[in-house]
Amino acid sequence: SDSHSSTEAVQATNDDAAASKLSCVSKGYMKDEYVHLFVRRSVRRSPIINRGYFARWAALRNLLLQFLKSDGHKDDNNCAKKQILSLGAGFDTTYFQLMDEKIAPHLYVELDFKEVTSKKAALIEHCSQLREKVGPEASISRERGEVLGDHYKLLPVDLRDITKLDAIISLAKLDPSLPTFIIAECVLIYLDPDSTKAIVGWASKTFPTAVFFLYEQIHPDDAFGEQMMKNLESRGCPLLGIYATPTLRDKENLFRDQGWQRAVAWDMLRVYNEFIETQERRRIERLELFDEFEEWHMMQEHYCVAYAINDEKDMFGNFGFS
Ligand code: SAM
Numbered sequence: 112s113d114s115h116s117s118t119e120a121v122q123a124t125n126d127d128a129a130a131s132k133l134s135c136v137s138k139g140y141m142k143d144e145y146v147h148l149f150v151r152r153s154v155r156r157s158p159i160i161n162r163g164y165f166a167r168w169a170a171l172r173n174l175l176l177q178f179l180k181s182d183g184h185k186d187d188n189n190c191a192k193k194q195i196l197s198l199g200a201g202f203d204t205t206y207f208q209l210m211d212e213k214i215a216p217h218l219y220v221e222l223d224f225k226e227v228t229s230k231k232a233a234l235i236e237h238c239s240q241l242r243e244k245v246g247p248e249a250s251i252s253r254e255r256g257e258v259l260g261d262h263y264k265l266l267p268v269d270l271r272d273i274t275k276l277d278a279i280i281s282l283a284k285l286d287p288s289l290p291t292f293i294i295a296e297c298v299l300i301y302l303d304p305d306s307t308k309a310i311v312g313w314a315s316k317t318f319p320t321a322v323f324f325l326y327e328q329i330h331p332d333d334a335f336g337e338q339m340m341k342n343l344e345s346r347g348c349p350l351l352g353i354y355a356t357p358t359l360r361d362k363e364n365l366f367r368d369q370g371w372q373r374a375v376a377w378d379m380l381r382v383y384n385e386f387i388e389t390q391e392r393r394r395i396e397r398l399e400l401f402d403e404f405e406e407w408h409m410m411q412e413h414y415c416v417a418y419a420i421n422d423e424k425d426m427f428g429n430f431g432f433s
Pocket residue numbers: 121122124125128129198199200201202203222223224227268269270271295296297298301302
C-alpha cells in the first residue's frame with residue numbers, strides 16, 4: 112500500500128543519514144567510532160553536505176552537553192540523574208559516544224519503527240563494541256526489535272500511535288520527574304501535523320523538567336524550498352509536517368501552543384555563524400575545498416534547530432544558544 116511504501120521510504124532516510132555521517136567522519140569533521148558499523152556501503156558526500164551534517168551534529172552535541180552539565184537544587188539527591196529520549200533515533204550512535212566519553216546519562220531510550228529497531232538490535236547483538244556498551248545484563252531481541260539494558264533501552268513503536276507512548280514510558284522505566292532531553296532529529300517533519308502536535312503536547316505534559324530538541328526543514332515555499340520538497344517527494348518521503356510549521360516562528364509556536372514554557376528556533380545559517388564555536392568552524396573549514404557559498408547559505412536557511420524548555424526544577428536558566 113501507499114502508506115507502507117512511504118514508511119519504507121522514510122526508513123531509508125535513516126540509511127542516508129548514517130551514510131552521510133560516515134562521510135563526515137572519514138573527512139575528519141567529527142569523531143564517531145561506531146557509525147561505520149551501521150553503514151553497508153560507504154559514500155562520499157559533497158563538501159556542502161558534509162558541512163551541513165557537521166553543523167547539525169555540533170549543534171545537537173553542544174546543547175546536549177549543556178543539558179548533561181546543568182544541575183538543579185543542590186539539596187536534590189537526584190540532581191545527577193538524567194534521561195535522554197530519542198524519537199525516531201534510527202542508527203544514531205550518540206549513546207555509544209557518550210559511553211566512550213563517560214558522560215552517558217542514567218538512562219538513554221531510543222524509539223523507532225520496528226523494522227529499524229530490529230536491525231539496530233541485531234547489529235548491537237553482533238558487534239562486541241556495541242554490545243559491551245549496553246551492559247552485560249541487557250536482553251537483546253532481534254525478533255521483538257528490543258534491547259533492554261539497565262541504562263539503555265531500544266524499543267519499537269510507531270510514534271503516531273500516541274496512546275502507546277505512555278506504555279513505552281513504563282516499559283522503558285523512564286522517570287517523568289527526572290530531567291529529560293528529548294531528541295527529534297529529522298523525524299516529526301515526516302509526520303502529519305496532528306501527530307506532531309500530539310507528540311509535542313504529550314512530551315510537555317509528561318516531563319515537567321525537560322528540553323525538547325528539534326532539527327528539521329523549514330521554508331518549503333521559495334525556489335530552493337520547492338526543489339527540496341520535490342526531491343523528497345520523488346523519493347517517496349514528503350515532508351508532511353512542513354506546511355503546518357514553515358517558519359521559525361511557527362516552530363516556536365508549535366511548542367508554546369502545546370504547553371512548553373519557552374521555545375527558541377534559529378535557522379542553521381545563524382546556528383553555524385553564531386552558536387558553533389569559532390575554533391571548531393576554523394578547523395572544519397580547512398578540511399575541504401569549498402566555494403559554493405551561495406548554495407551553502409540557501410541550504411542552511413532551510414534547516415533549523417528549535418528547542419523548548421520546561422523548567423519546573425529551575426535548572427535551565429543558562430541553557431540555550433546565548
Ligand atoms: N534521528 C536519526 C538521525 O538523525 O540520524 C534518524 C533520522 S531519519 C531521517 C528518520 C527516522 O525516523 C527513521 O529512522 C524513521 O524510521 C523514523 N520514523 C519516522 N516516522 C516514524 C514513526 N511514525 N514512528 C517511529 N519512527 C519513525
